[in-house]
Amino acid sequence: MNCYLTNCLAGFMVFNEDLTLLDYELFPPSKISSRLLKIREGVLLVEEEALLNRIGKKYESIIIETNKGSSNYQHLKNSEKFEFKNPNPGGEHLRSNLTQILLEIGFINTEEEFKPRIHDIYLDVTLHQIRESSEAEDKLLIQAISSLDELDESIGKLSERIREWYGVHFPELDFVRNHEVYVSFVAQHGHRDQIIQQDLSGHNLEIDSSMGADIEEEDILIIQGFAKSLKALQESRQSIETYVDFKMEKIAPNLRDLAGASLGAKLIAHAGSIKQLALFPSSTIQIMGAEKALFRHLKTGERPPKHGLIYQHPDIRGGKWWLRGKIARTLAAKLSLAARKDLFSGEFDHSIKEGYLERLETINKDNPFPKRVTKSKKVTKSSPKQYKKYSKKKKKKKRKK
Secondary structure (H helix, E strand, O other): OEEEEEEOOOEEEEEEOOOOEEEEEEOOHHHHHHHHHHHHOOOOOHHHHHHHHHHOOOOOEEEEOOOOOHHHHOOOOOHHHEEEOOOOHHHHHHHHOHHHHHHHHOOOOOHHHHHHHHHHHHHHHHHHHHHHHHHOHHHHHHHHHHHHHHHHHHHHHHHHHHHHHHHOOOHHHHHOOOHHHHHHHHHHHOOHHHHHOOOOHHHOOOOOOOOOOOOOHHHHHHHHHHHHHHHHHHHHHHHHHHHHHHHHHHHOHHHHHHHOHHHHHHHHHHHOOHHHHHHOOHHHHHHOOOHHHHHHHHHHOOOOOOOOHHHHOHHHHOOOOOOHHHHHHHHHHHHHHHHHHHHHOOOOOOHHHHHHHHHHHHHHHHOOOOOOOOOOOOOOOOOHHHHHHHHHHHHHHHHHO
16 A cells, blocks of 8 residues: 655645545644755755654555655665655645644644734744844955945055045155055155155155145145045954955855855855855856846847856966966866865865866866968958959859859
8 A cells, every 4th residue: 555745834734545534743832943944955854764664564555745855864774665746635635625624633623823924934944044144254255245336446545546636746756556555655654755755665755846736735635634534444444355355264265265255155156145156057156247148149139148157266367378278178067066065064175176277277188279270361352363363253153154
């Protein structure tokens, strides 16, 4: 005889071929939400295991409705009797007559109690998921790398602004191309005479006087205060960058080793979480960030993108143009492997990067500069010999016709 094992929010149940309830194992009332979340994650629960052990000896075949793989059941007794079908007749019967069955097993006392009980259970499940999501460390990492990108944009604009503003008073200082050094000079000294007195040889500058305008002390104080605020932003950016590197080393050491802390964090932020990134195939990781180009290719037939965010990797950005596609595919495959290693084991594996570097060396060796394909010369009136031959052939074809 066959029987059907299925589950619902109350627990696990077994039905015979006539869809009569044979046995059941209910969840503890205080742990229903956690049990339902574990079922979604594909965990074999103690209630299901206990029920299978009880009915394993009584029936020839047990048809299980589950989202788990058959390997999860191999350690159980009588596992050779297990079959897997999703959905199975027992599960369909349970979902069609859920209220009556829950009344039969005593999960609810009246039909009016059904909807409020279901509402409370799934509200608890939702709150549990939100709590888990907010506690995940990769959420903090995503906020940090997003803040870093916004700070970079803001600091770049504000640095150009202070250069134009202070350049009215001391235009010669604009030869200092490093924004941090420039802002530091203005924040510390303010007036150009104090900067001229400093040793500027380290910046390849020798300034004795300036052709800039003389401005009042109150103007200098305002500009100096603005420079101090900008300097504080630059220091904040450095501390966040250090924090991102620390978080990446803790959460995704393999991804950090292969892609770098900044690029690895951007990939996690674009995917939404390290779990989602690990579930993506390498082809998705390769073009992640180039969605507009991908949809333009699908819509208009233009050439598809070879890379997205991973173009920021130095091996692709600084690689030879005819090798970038091959390098991007190789890097994406290793990034996918690194993300899965970080998610499921969390152990650092140096062989991932070593394998990537070996493959990179092979790509560079096996793909020299491609030969140029010579285009066929067009026959024009400017080349008289070729034009005569072409015109004679054309006349012969007309005569034959």
